[in-house]
Amino acid sequence: xxxxxxxxxxxxxxxxxxxxxxxxxxxxxxxxxxAQEAAISLRPYEESLGDVIHHLASFDEGLTHPLLVHRxxxxxxxxxxxxxxxxxxxxxxxxxxxxxxxxxxxxxEGVEVELAVIGKKGYEALQRRGFKVRFYYKDLFMNMNxxxxxxxxxxxxxxxxxxxxDALYVIYNWFRSPLVQKVTLTKVLxxxxxxxxxxxxxxxxxxxxxxxxxxxRLYPLYVNVGLYxxxxxxxxxxxxxxxxxxxxATKNASDVIAKLTLEYNKARQASITKELVDIVGGAEAIx
Numbered sequence: 001x002x003x004x005x006x007x008x009x010x011x012x013x014x015x016x017x018x019x020x021x022x023x024x025x026x027x028x029x030x031x032x033x034x035a036q037e038a039a040i041s042l043r044p045y046e047e048s049l050g051d052v053i054h055h056l057a058s059f060d061e062g063l064t065h066p067l068l069v070h071r072x073x074x075x076x077x078x079x080x081x082x083x084x085x086x087x088x089x090x091x092x093x094x095x096x097x098x099x100x101x102x103x104x105x106x107x108x109e110g111v112e113v114e115l116a117v118i119g120k121k122g123y124e125a126l127q128r129r130g131f132k133v134r135f136y137y138k139d140l141f142m143n144m145n146x147x148x149x150x151x152x153x154x155x156x157x158x159x160x161x162x163x164x165x166d167a168l169y170v171i172y173n174w175f176r177s178p179l180v181q182k183v184t185l186t187k188v189l190x191x192x193x194x195x196x197x198x199x200x201x202x203x204x205x206x207x208x209x210x211x212x213x214x215x216x217r218l219y220p221l222y223v224n225v226g227l228y229x230x231x232x233x234x235x236x237x238x239x240x241x242x243x244x245x246x247x248x249a250t251k252n253a254s255d256v257i258a259k260l261t262l263e264y265n266k267a268r269q270a271s272i273t274k275e276l277v278d279i280v281g282g283a284e285a286i287x
Contacts, residue, residue, distance in 0.1 A: 004271065007264040011257060018253035024087065025246035032178060032239035039175050039232040046229045053191065053222050056215060067157060067191050067219045071166040075112045077134065077156065078102060079188075079227070081172035081234035082122025084141055091173060091181065091241035092121040098183045099171055100129060114165070116156065118231070141235065146228050153224035160189045172230045173237035178244055181237035188226050191219055 080099045082092045099122075103113040116135035117123040123136050137152060160168055168189035173181040 004264065004267055007260055007267060011260045011264065014253050014256050014260065018250055018257070021246045021249040021253060025243055025250060028239050028242040028246060032236065032243055035232065035236040035239050036175065039229070039236040042225075042229050042232055046225050049218075049222055049225055053218055056211070056218065065191075065215050065219050066161045067189060067223065070190050071163075073106075073111050073166045075114065075165055076106060076167040076169060077114050077116055077159070077165040079116040079118065079156070079168070079170040079230075080122050080126070081170065081230055082117065082119030082125075083234075083238045084120040084138070086121055087245060088238055088242040089245040091238055092119070092125065094181075094183050095171055095173060096122055096125045096129070098185065099126065100131075102169070102171065102185060103131065118152075118234075140231075144231065144235070146224075149228040149231055150224040153227045154220065156227075157189070157220055157223055165189075170227065170230045172234040173241075175233050175236035175240060178240035181241055184233075186226070186230070188223055191222060 078099060080095055082095050086092070099115065103115075106113045114132050114134040115126060116137070117126060117133050118137045118140055120138060123133060123138075126133060135155075140148060156168055159165055167187065169185060169187050171183065171185045174184040176182055
């Protein structure tokens with residue numbers, strides 16, 4: 001049985017860890033509220049922007065756009081959204097596993113998959129698994145805003161326009177609640193548009209300065225907003241996962257402290273009993 005000094009040190013160590021996990025939980029919970037509000041508030045905007053894109057694309061005037069061009073998929077780019085830090089449960093590994101499964105499935109169909117990774121943890125994990133990471137964006141979470149995400153979107157759209165890739169997918173954790181985050185795979189490029197809507201041709205529309213100029217502005221915006229929305233969903237999911245993980249760690253620490261305290265009391269009682277036995281035995285020997 002461990003001595004009393006060793007048990008006391010273990011109890012002190014666990015209490016120190018518990019204080020750390022409790023503080024990390026509070027910090028993550030505070031960040032979660034802001035991240036959740038940002039992600040949820042952007043959902044209606046992205047949905048409305050998609051409706052506008054689909055409505056404008058339903059006009060069959062023989063105009064095309066590079067981001068609408070469908071090519072036979074030979075090489076695709078997968079953008080994986082992970083985090084720079086750990087201690088968030090299975091948040092990162094779920095994305096990594098889903099990306100791995102997607103790559104394996106595409107390879108079976110004769111399609112080469114390259115990766116663009118946002119987040120240090122995902123980059124390290126995918127590198128260890130032998131994946132080819134073409135783009136790695138680090139320190140994005142230190143100064144996260146739409147402009148930085150739009151520059152990434154412009155870079156990826158340019159690679160698609162040049163024919164480097166035939167399709168662009170994103171994979172991220174969609175925020176449902178602090179306890180539930182759903183890994184989501186979405187096709188971003190080429191932009192999917194519905195078939196021509198016969199209702200749209202019944203009404204005249206005036207485009208200023210012109211339909212081509214409007215589409216040239218809206219299609220890249222649609223891609224960039226989609227990437228930004230995926231980023232916000234991923235950040236909210238990360239904070240939710242970290243809050244839950246740190247809450248579980250804090251509760252587990254309480255259980256460990258209770259067990260160690262019981263073990264300490266038993267050891268202390270055994271030590272006292274042994275000393276009493278020695279005292280009584282010494283007294284009997286003197287008689």
